[in-house]
Amino acid sequence: xxxxxxxxxxxxxxxxxxxxxxxxxxxxxxxxxxxxxxxxxxxxxxxxxxxxxxxxxxxxxxxxxxxxxxxxxxxxxxxxxxxxxxxxxxxxxxxxxxxxxxxxxxxxxxxxxxxxxxxxxxxxxxxxxxxxxxxxxxxxxxxxxxxxxxxxxxxxxxxxxxxxxxxxxxxxxxxxxxxxxxxxxxxxxxxxxxxxxxxxxxxxxxxxxxxxxxxxxxxxxxxxxxxxxxxxxxxxxxxxxxxxxxxxxxxxxxxxxxxxxxxxxxxxxxxxxxxxxxxxxxxxxxxxxxxxxxxxxxxxxxxxxxxxxxxxxxxxxxxxxxxxxxxxxxxxxxxxxxxxxxxxxxxxxxxxxxxxxxxxxxxxxxxxxxxxxxxxxxxxxxxxxxxxx
Amino acid sequence: xxxxxxxxxxxxxxxxxxxxxxxxxxxxxxxxxxxxxxxxxxxxxxxxxxxxxxxxxxxxxxxxxxxxxxxxxxxxxxxxxxxxxxx
Numbered sequence: 114x115x116x117x118x119x120x121x122x123x124x125x126x127x128x129x130x131x132x133x134x135x136x137x138x139x140x141x142x143x144x145x146x147x148x149x150x151x152x153x154x155x156x157x158x159x160x161x162x163x164x165x166x167x168x169x170x171x172x173x174x175x176x177x178x179x180x181x182x183x184x185x186x187x188x189x190x191x192x193x194x195x196x197x198x199x200x201x202x203x204x205x206x207x208x209x210x211x212x213x214x215x216x217x218x219x220x221x222x223x224x225x226x227x228x229x230x231x232x233x234x235x236x237x238x239x240x241x242x243x244x245x246x247x248x249x250x251x252x253x254x255x256x257x258x259x260x261x262x263x264x265x266x267x268x269x270x271x272x273x274x275x276x277x278x279x280x281x282x283x284x285x286x287x288x289x290x291x292x293x294x295x296x297x298x299x300x301x302x303x304x305x306x307x308x309x310x311x312x313x314x315x316x317x318x319x320x321x322x323x324x325x326x327x328x329x330x331x332x333x334x335x336x337x338x339x340x341x342x343x344x345x346x347x348x349x350x351x352x353x354x355x356x357x358x359x360x361x362x363x364x365x366x367x368x369x370x371x372x373x374x375x376x377x378x379x380x381x382x383x384x385x386x387x388x389x390x391x392x393x394x395x396x397x398x399x400x401x402x403x404x405x406x407x408x409x410x411x412x413x414x415x416x417x418x419x420x421x422x423x424x425x426x427x428x429x430x431x432x433x434x435x436x437x438x439x440x441x442x443x444x445x446x447x448x449x450x451x452x453x454x455x456x457x458x459x460x461x462x463x464x465x466x467x468x469x470x471x472x473x474x475x476x477x478x479x480x481x482x483x484x485x486x487x488x489x490x491x492x493x494x495x496x497x498x499x500x501x502x
Numbered sequence: 503x504x505x506x507x508x509x510x511x512x513x514x515x516x517x518x519x520x521x522x523x524x525x526x527x528x529x530x531x532x533x534x535x536x537x538x539x540x541x542x543x544x545x546x547x548x549x550x551x552x553x554x555x556x557x558x559x560x561x562x563x564x565x566x567x568x569x570x571x572x573x574x575x576x577x578x579x580x581x582x583x584x585x586x587x588x589x
Contacts, residue, residue, distance in 0.1 A: 210508040271507065309507045319511035327524065328505045335507065 114292050120251040120283035121146030123290045124190070124216050124276075127258035129160055130298040133214075134185035137165040137176035139195065142228045143280035144218035147190035162188075170195035174202040174213070181211040182320050184311030186262060186304075189213070192280055193220035196234045200241065206273045207242030208336065209321050211310060212265030213273040215243075216258065218280040219381070219432075221468040229469020230280040231432035232381065236409075236442045242336060244274040244343055245410040247380040251288040254278045256360055259298060263350045266305050270343040272336075277409075279432075281469070282382040293358055301357050344411045365416040366405040369395065373402030375481050376424040376458075378447065380406045383430060383465075383472060390477040401481055406443065414450055421451075424458045428484045430477060432466045440464075440492050448490070459484065462492040470496060523551075526569035529585045532560045536581035543573035543582060 118126070124147050128136070138148035154160035167173045170191050177187040191199065196217055206213050217235050221227040235245055244264065248254040254276065261274040278284065310320055324332055347364055355361030368388055370376060377387045384405035394401040404420045404427075406413075421427055431441035438445055444462035451457050461484040466472040476495055483493065506512055537559040544552040544560065551567040554560045560581070562573075574582040 208508060309510060317514050319514075320508070322509055322511050324505075324509045325520075325522070328509060331505045332509050335505075 114294075115289055116292055117287055117289050118251070119146065119285055119287050120254050120278055121218070121285070122150050123251045123255040123292075124258055124278070125150035125154065126290075126292050127255040128188050128216075129154055130293065130295055131188070131259060131262050131302060132186065132304075133162045133188040135165065135176070135180035135187045136162050136189065137167045137173045137180070137187070138189050139167050139170050139173045139191070141170065141192045141195035143220055143230070143284045144190045144192040144195070144216065146284060147216055147218070170198040171202060174199040174206065174215075177213045178202065178206055178209065178211055181206075181213050182209070182310055182312065184305070184307045186266075187213050188216075190216040190218065192218040193222055193228075193234045196238060197222060200238065203238055203241035203243060203273075205321070208332070209310065210271040210336070210339070211273060212262070212271055212305070214258070214261045214265055215273070215275050216254075217275050217277045218284045219277055220280040227468040228280075230282055231467045231469065232277070233433045233467070235275055235277045236433040238275070239410055239442065242272065242340065243410065244270075244272055244340070244347070244408070246274065246276055246347075246408055247406065248276065248278045248283060249382055249384045249405065251283055251286065251290045252360065253362060254283050255290055255292070256354065256358065256362065259293070259302060260347075260350050260354050260362075262305070263302050264343060264347050266307075267343075267346045267350075268308070270339055270346050271309065272339060272343060277381070279382040297357060301354065340411050344408065344413055347408055347411075362407055363416075364408040364413040365420045366407060367420050368403040368405065370402030370404060370420060370423065372423070373400045374424060375399065375401045375426045375428070375484065376404055376421060377401070377428050377430055377477060377481060378404045378406065378421070378443065379430040380409065380443065381432075383432065386472060386474055387430070387477050390474040390481075393474065394478060394481065399481075409443070412446060412450075417447070417450060418454055421458060425456075426481075426484045427458050427460045428463060428480045429460060430463045430465055430472075430480060434464050434467060444492070459489040461487060461490070463495055464492070465495045521565040523563075523565045523567050526564075526567060526587050528569040528571055529564070529587045530562055530567065530569065530571055530573050530582050531585055532562060533581045533583065534559045536579050538579055538581070540578065542576050542578060546572050546576040548572065
């Protein structure tokens, strides 16, 4: 059924269809509409699971662990400071191999205090062992939520997933969204029945035990291997989802890259703007394409190199900054990835839209033009005054 | 060491399978000729890693002994000496 709804409502609809049993949530802008919509659904008798009002985001994710450890599907949503407050427990979730799914409405981190969109919150959590999938549209946010549980709960994965979506651009923007039927979702996503982590008084187990130097490194190695292995599962799930629902989201999406020598590499809603910018530049006769990174963790190394294999110039456009390297996280990882490939394309980094600064098509077109004229590895902050106070 | 996913312990009461003595850098050694089987070392051992019997005197369980050497300090007969642990 098609409905014109905002991204938060779309996510809430997806969550309802996934039938999580426990939903501990603590509202924080711009993810607030997600718990709001879900608790409304509960009040209206439409939601099967139990929302829990908790006292903080730290409690929300801790309650997710507790619930997931009993062997049920769980959900929470957060943003920015909320995600930062979860940090310690994010490591615990992935280390305990619990397939919790979070919707992250991406927002800047304080200070200065700012409620608008960038990716600093989830990028700052990249080493917590969570799978991170970024979304371009309301529809993609809904579709990714449903796939996220299937990926997380796969026996080859058993890892938590963050579904990352740009705050406001997705959460508050209204778009037509196709909401799948419950029956179809049920056939795609069966009930979660874990074999490793559950509560059974007849067969007691200990989860999250102490692990000394004799075993810790082994457990982390297996976790790392499972994270790498999840890439194939993400691809399988995307394919199955595409066959069933008619919408396919590759881990690395390419748009008009076949004959493109200049490529924009970005994530999230910026990809939508970039597609329009690419179309306009194509009309001007320029061979420009777009590569959209959907899965940031795990990093689809082979697919990313393949997607950029025809490009001689890559403009990496991102809404995060790794202070101390003066570059974005995607740029650093891409440069590391390209080392050893032949020929290596010129890569240039553009830090844009931090704290919600609008990123219009004209900025993306200017970036592509600028890349042709500047040196390899250069980094530009778009729209800032060259002053240091 | 065999480890399950996320270190989950799937059978209760199996803590005896985990040996923790490999932290030790010093090894206490009992000289049974000097040992009077008084049991003071066993009482002071923070890890309950010493048993004393009439037949065998003081015996140290090296699977759990951390090498703190409290036993050596407490032994009234200097029957326990310290050696470097070599691995």
